[in-house]
Amino acid sequence: MRYQWHFQVILDNLPVLIAGIQLTVAVSALSMAIAIVAGMAVALARLSSHRALRWAAYAYTEFFRDTPLLMQVIWVFYALPLLTGINLSRFAAGTLAVSSNLTAFLAEIYRAGITSVSRGQEEAALAIGMRRSQVYRRIILPQAVTRVIPPLGSMWVSLFKDTSILSVIAVAELMYKARLVAVDTFRPLEIYTAVAVIYYLLAYPQSLGVNYLYGRFRVRE
Amino acid sequence: MTLAAIYSWHFQAVWNNLPFLLLGVKTTLLVTALSLVFGLAVGLVAALLRLAPWRAANLLAAFYIDLFRSTPLLAQLVWAFFALPILTGHSLPPLAAGTGVLSLYVGAYLAEIYRAGILSVSAGQRHAALAIGMTGAQVMRRIILPQAVVRMLPPMASTLISLVKDSSLVSIISVAELMFNAQSLSAVTLRPVEVLTAVGGLYFFLTYPFSLIAAFLHRRYLAV
Numbered sequence: 001m002r003y004q005w006h007f008q009v010i011l012d013n014l015p016v017l018i019a020g021i022q023l024t025v026a027v028s029a030l031s032m033a034i035a036i037v038a039g040m041a042v043a044l045a046r047l048s049s050h051r052a053l054r055w056a057a058y059a060y061t062e063f064f065r066d067t068p069l070l071m072q073v074i075w076v077f078y079a080l081p082l083l084t085g086i087n088l089s090r091f092a093a094g095t096l097a098v099s100s101n102l103t104a105f106l107a108e109i110y111r112a113g114i115t116s117v118s119r120g121q122e123e124a125a126l127a128i129g130m131r132r133s134q135v136y137r138r139i140i141l142p143q144a145v146t147r148v149i150p151p152l153g154s155m156w157v158s159l160f161k162d163t164s165i166l167s168v169i170a171v172a173e174l175m176y177k178a179r180l181v182a183v184d185t186f187r188p189l190e191i192y193t194a195v196a197v198i199y200y201l202l203a204y205p206q207s208l209g210v211n212y213l214y215g216r217f218r219v220r221e
Numbered sequence: 222m223t224l225a226a227i228y229s230w231h232f233q234a235v236w237n238n239l240p241f242l243l244l245g246v247k248t249t250l251l252v253t254a255l256s257l258v259f260g261l262a263v264g265l266v267a268a269l270l271r272l273a274p275w276r277a278a279n280l281l282a283a284f285y286i287d288l289f290r291s292t293p294l295l296a297q298l299v300w301a302f303f304a305l306p307i308l309t310g311h312s313l314p315p316l317a318a319g320t321g322v323l324s325l326y327v328g329a330y331l332a333e334i335y336r337a338g339i340l341s342v343s344a345g346q347r348h349a350a351l352a353i354g355m356t357g358a359q360v361m362r363r364i365i366l367p368q369a370v371v372r373m374l375p376p377m378a379s380t381l382i383s384l385v386k387d388s389s390l391v392s393i394i395s396v397a398e399l400m401f402n403a404q405s406l407s408a409v410t411l412r413p414v415e416v417l418t419a420v421g422g423l424y425f426f427l428t429y430p431f432s433l434i435a436a437f438l439h440r441r442y443l444a445v
Contacts, residue, residue, distance in 0.1 A: 003308050066382065066428040067421050068389035070400060075421065078407070079414040083228045157291075164293035168393065175295060182303070192304040196292050203291040 009187045010194045017198065020177030027091070027163045027173060031099040032156060038099070039106030046111055057107070064104035070165050073097040077169040094166040102159055109151045113144035116219075146217045153210035160203055174198065234410040235419040242416075245402030246423060252320055252388045252398055257381060259324035264331030271336055282332070289329035294390055297322045302394040319391030327384050334376045338369035371442050378435035382428050389424075399423060 010017075045057035064072065076097040081087045088096065117140045125135040167176035178195040182188040235242070270282035289297065301322045306312035313321070342365045350360040392401035403420040407413035 062429065062432065063421075063425060066386075066432050067424040068386040068400065070389045070392070071403075071417065071421055071424060074400075074404070075417045079417045082414050161291075161293040164295045165390070167295070175293065175299075178296075179299075189304040189307040192296070192300045196296050196300055199292040199296055200288060204287055207287070207291055 003189070006187060006190055009181075009185045009190050013181045013185065013191070016177050016181055017174065017194070020172060020174035021198065021202070023091075023171070024160070024163050024173040027095055027098065027166065027171065028156070028160050030095055031102055031163075032159060034095075034099040035102035035106045036152075038103040040110055042103055042107035043110035043114065046107060047114065061104040061107050064101050065108070069098070069101050069162055070168065072101055073165055073169055076100075090166075090169055090171045094163075094169060094171040098159070098163060098166070102155065105155055106152070109148055109155065110144070112151075113148035114140060116147055117143045147219055150210065150213040150217050153206075153213045157203055157206045157210055160206065161199065164199075228414065230415060231412060232415050232419070234406075234412040235415050238406050238410070241402055241406060242399065242420065242423065245397065245399035246427070248316075248396065248398040249385070249388050249400075249427070252316070252323065252391060252396065253381075253385050255320045256323035256327055256388070257384060259320070260327035260331050260384075263324060263328030265335055267328060267332035268335035268339070271332065272339065285325075286329045286332050289326050290333075294322070294326050294387055295393065297326060298390060298394050315391070315394050315396045319388075319394055319396045323384070323388060323391065326387070327380065330380055330383075331377070334373050334380065335369075337376075338373035339365060341372050342368045375435060375438040375443050378431060378438050382431045382435060385428050385431070386424065 042057050042060060045053045046061065048054055048057075073094060076088070077090070077093040080093070121139055121143075122135055125139045126132070130138065163173055164175035166173055167179060170176060174195060178191050182191040185191065267282045267285055270278040271286065273279065298319065302313065302315065302318045305318075346364055347360055350364045351357075355363070388398060389400035392398060392404065395401065399420060403416055407416040410416065
C-alpha cells in the first residue's frame with residue numbers, strides 16, 4: 001500500500017509543537033533544579049547516624065525507584081487531591097511527581113559519589129586533625145562532585161524523555177501537543193514521526209554531551 | 222471545605238476486585254518476560270554488529286541503539302500503535318505492539334550493557350590468548366565471556382527493574398496490564414486513592430526483590 005505523505009501539516013503546526021518543546025524543557029529544568037537540592041537532603045539523611053532518618057530516606061528512595069513513574073504521576077494527580085483536599089494544577093502535579101521521582105534517583109547517585117571516596121582518605125584527614133565538617137568540605141565533596149556529574153547528566157537525558165509521561169495528565173508538553181495536533185489534522189503518521197524525530201534531535205546531542213562528561217571526569221585511582 | 226484532613230480509607234473496593242488486579246499483574250509479568258527474552262536476543266545481535274569489523278553493520282547497530290535510547294518509550298509506543306498501521310495498512314494487536322516496542326527499547330539498552338561488558342575485558346588478555354594459539358571463538362568463549370558476563374549481571378538486574386516499571390506504559394495503548402486495570406478499576410469504583418495506592422504496593426512487591434538482587438550483584442561483582 002502506497003501512503004501519500006503530507007509533510008505540510010508538520011510545518012503548519014510547528015508553532016504548537018515548539019510551544020510543547022518549551023514546556024518539556026521547562027518541566028525538565030524545574031524538576032532537575034528541585035531534585036538536585038532535595039536529592040542531597042535525602043542522601044545526607046540516608047548517610048546520617050540517626051536511625052529513623054536513615055530508614056525514612058531508605059523507604060523514600062526505594063519506593064520511588066521501584067514503582068513506575070506513570071503510577072506516581074497518576075497518583076499525585078488523582079489520589080493526592082482527594083487525600084489532602086489540595087488541588088494542584090496539572091503542571092504543578094506533574095512537576096511534583098517527576099521531581100519526587102528524580103529526587104530518589106539523585107539521592108542514590110549522591111550517596112554512591114560520597115561513599116566512593118575511600119575511607120582511608122577520611123581517616124587520614126581526621127588523623128591529621130581536621131574536623132568532620134572540614135573533611136567533608138575539603139576532602140570528600142570535591143571528589144564526590146566530579147564523580148556525580150556524569151550520572152547526573154544521564155539522569156537529565158532520561159528526565160527529558162520521561163516528561164512525555166506527563167501527557168497522560170494533559171500537561172501541555174511536546175507529547176501532549178502532538179496528540180492534539182494528530183487528532184486535529186487526522187495525520188498521526190506525519191505528526192508522531194515528526195515528534196520522534198524532534199525528541200531524537202534534542203536528546204541525542206545531549207547524550208553525546210553526557211558521554212563526553214564520562215570521559216572528562218573519569219576516576220583515576 | 223478546603224482541607225479534608227482525615228480521609229476515610231475504604232480498601233474494600235480493592236479487596237473485592239483483587240482478582241482483577243492480579244490479572245493485570247499476570248499480564249505485566251508476561252509483557253516483561255517476553256520483552257526481556259526478545260530484548261536479550263536483539264541486544265546481543267546489536268552489540269555484536271556494533272563490535273563487528275564491518276563498518277555498515279557498526280553504523281546500522283549504532284543507529285538502532287541511539288534511536289531507541291534517545292526517544293521516549295511513550296513516543297515509540299504511540300508511533301507503533303497509531304502511526305505504523307497507517308504506513309503498513311495492518312494494525313497490530315495492542316499486546317503485540319506493546320511487547321514488540323518494549324523488546325526493541327530494552328534491546329537497545331541491553332546492547333550497550335553487552336558491549337560495555339565485552340570491552341571491559343582488557344585487550345591485553347585477548348592478545349595473550351590469541352598469541353598462545355586460541356582461535357577467535359575460543360578467546361570469546363573461554364577468556365572474554367566468563368569475565369564479561371559477571372560484569373553484565375548488575376546492570377542487567379537494574380534494567381529488569383526498569384523494564385517492569387516501563388511496562389506500565391503499554392497501558393496507554395490499552396494493553397490490560399496492571400496499570401491499565403488499575404485505571405479501569407479506579408474509574409469504576411470511584412476509589413482512586415485506595416486503588417492507586419494498592420497498585421503502588423503491588424509494583425513495589427514485584428520490583429523490590431529485584432532491587433535487593435541488583436544491590437547484591439553490584440556489591441558482589443562491581444565493588445572496587
